[in-house]
Amino acid sequence: MAQATGNFVTNLPVLDGNNWSRWSIQMKAIIGYQEVVDLVEEGLPVLEEGATEAQRNAHKQNKRRDCKAICLLHQAVDNAHFELIAGSATAKEAWNVLEKHYAGAAQLKKIRLQTMRRQYELMQMDEGERIADFFTRIITQVNGMKSCGERMEDAAIVEKVLRTVTPKFDHVVVAIEESGRVEKMRIEELQGSLETHE
Structure with a gap:
């Protein structure tokens, strides 16, 4: 279970290649608790040309929150998965890389399950x-x-x-x-x- 120190989780689940389903559920809860889920799901809003001071300040805050989200993701993966997301500029990009990586694994699992069902039936x-x-x-x-x-x-x-x-x-x-x-x-x-x- 993750423990919070102040407002930061210190004991995160670690994605190790065998636990994507469980890890992604746990991380969505942690990211939600840290109030950065919007950045992971929707991405960092673009700062328009000629933005007002308030818009620039809001963008700066969003960049800080995005850094917090990507920091959480970096800490919650093993070395192999870190290498996958190390080049990601935003938390959304890092999350998408991991999702795409496991989409193939999920498809393979479905195919393997179909084969096992057939063997079981026979x-x-x-x-x-x-x-x-x-x-x-x-x-x-x-x-x-x-x-x-x-x-x-x-x-x-x-x-x-x-x-x-x-x-x-x-x-x-x-x-x-x-x-x-x-x-x-x-x-x-x-x-x-x-x-x-x-």
Whole structure:
């Protein structure tokens, strides 16, 4: 958690390449707290020719706030990401560089998730496979999908397992389905029931 000293955050989350989604949410909150979010999102307003003294003073204040925002960004990235944004003249430019960098990563994650979904849909328990091994395969696939942003409820996984176990477990599957517990059943509980009958 970030701590504030006076009006400045001293303990920032650090973008390390694996945490863009979480980091960007945290940084938007910190940037909002520091009252510089407008500069990150909209950019530094341009000072028009023949500006009044008040407009020049406002521009000077905005430049100071933009420096504060870019300073926050510099402190909240690891060395590799710092190199990406080091040449950025404004906080908006630095933020856009990071967003563009991670847009490709997000697209890759979507493609990988589609592949994992397909593999998950095709998973079946092999003849002679032990329940523990089948559950390990299922859980490994589910964890991979969750790491790509997929939300999966235990009930959906339980139903998947019940549909895909070998026919020798048909009597157990029928008993579980008739008990009406499928929606509330935990994965571990199902594994225990199936291993008991193995």
